[in-house]
Each structure stands twice: as C-alpha cells, then as structure tokens.
Amino acid sequence: MPTSQNRQSKSSDNAIKPQDQVVDVTPLNSTAQSKTSPKVKSELNKNSSNNLKTSTSKNLSNSSVGGGSSKPPIGKNKAFQAKSNFGIALGMIETRGLVPAIEAADAMTKAAEVNLIVKELVGGGYVTVMVRGETGAVNASVRAGADACERVGDGLVAAHIIARPHDEIEPALRGSGAKRRS
C-alpha cells in the first residue's frame, strides 16, 4: 500500500514535466541532482513551473545563461576545486557554432598544458569554451585555439585571457550545463 509520502512525491513528479522546463539543465559535475530534485519538487506549490523559475532566480550559483532546476551550492564543485591548484589564469574563446568551438578546444588543450573547464552554449548559436592553467600556457593555448577556429565555419568571435581572475568570478566559471539554447 502506498504511503501518503509516496503518493505526494509521485504527484509532484507528474506536476513537472520535462517539456515544461525552460532549459534542460544538468550541472556538469553534479551526481546528487537527481536525488535532490524530487524533494525540491515535492516542496513546491502546485504551480510548479513558476516556482521552479523563482527558486532558480534565487539560486546564487546560476551562470549568466540562467535557467536550471537545482544546482550544487557555491563552493561545492569538487572537481573544479581539485584542479584549481593547477593554475589560475583563465582563457576564453567564443565562436559562432559548435564545430569551431570544438576545434578551438582541441587546439587549446593540445597546444599547452591547460584544463578545459567549461563549454557553454550562450544562445544565438554562440559557444564559449574556457581553459585554465599557468598564465604562459593559457596565453599560448588561446592563441592556438583562435588560430584553429578562425579557419572553421564562422570562426572566431572573441578571445580573452585573464592572467589573475578574481576569486569572486569562480562560480561563473562552472557553466550552467545547458544542452541547447534557442
């Protein structure tokens, strides 16, 4: 016999359908989201989609892309923290289209010892890839990445290197995990 708790969770799951979500978000390193989201959903009001957006807007770990049902709290992305000792310089390349972005990411990681930390679909067909490492390595890798993607598709939109990013931007470097943006 199903208990009242089980009955509640099932109805909450049915109230929120994937097609009702604004963006299909899966944090890149989250393993706990699938476990926590039913609890989050069961605590929501019957008007679930509006509350999802409300809770999302309050979520401090949202990137500028926006969207998302639930995310790991700030500072709990252990995969990123484990690599943070590697080098703090940040390199970013923005391309129009996924193909030049992948080409850029491939070239960046082959050119120098850097870590690819984020691939972000920022909307309008633009894709941003980010690497971190020692400043000289990031410098060389971004130049190599820009070279590579310049020859592919619509090519390079912008490249940027920050030698010493401030700690406060770390949450913005995790990426939203958005799979597709219109």
Add this chain to the structure above:
Amino acid sequence: MEGWRQKKRPECLEKRFEFQSYEKNRDFLDALGEYCEKVNRFPDISFGKTYANITIRPEENNVKEEISKDDHDFASEIDFLNKQEEN
C-alpha cells in the same frame, strides 16, 4: 607610450591595437607572448580577428595596487613590439 589609457577602479593601463588582417594580429600576439614569457609578466589580452586589447594591471608585488613606472615601461615595450611587427 601612445594611446594608452590609465583607468581607475581597478587601476590599469589599456590600449587597443588594430590590424589589417588576422595574420598581422597573430604575429603581434606571438611576439607579445614571447616577450611576456621572457619577462614573466602577463597582461590581460582580449582579441578578435583584427584587433587586440591589452590591459596591464599592477604587479602582484605592488602593495598599493597602483600603476607604477614599471607598468609604463612594460606598455612602452609592447608599443615597440607593435612597431617592429608593422615594419
């Protein structure tokens, strides 16, 4: 030290370099990269196909976090590199 703008909050020196083609831009960035490795000093760089924005921030060991003569000298060297590449 032509064309460099000194900004506050945070303190930095900025300049935009324009190029006629991506190849010339790339040559400048390569030369800048080699020079930065040599002096172990790395500015922030933002570039596209035909431009590069260079931002020089105070060095880490600068307690006051203000632009100093060393930063101006570094900017002059970057200008010199650009002129060399143009020629």
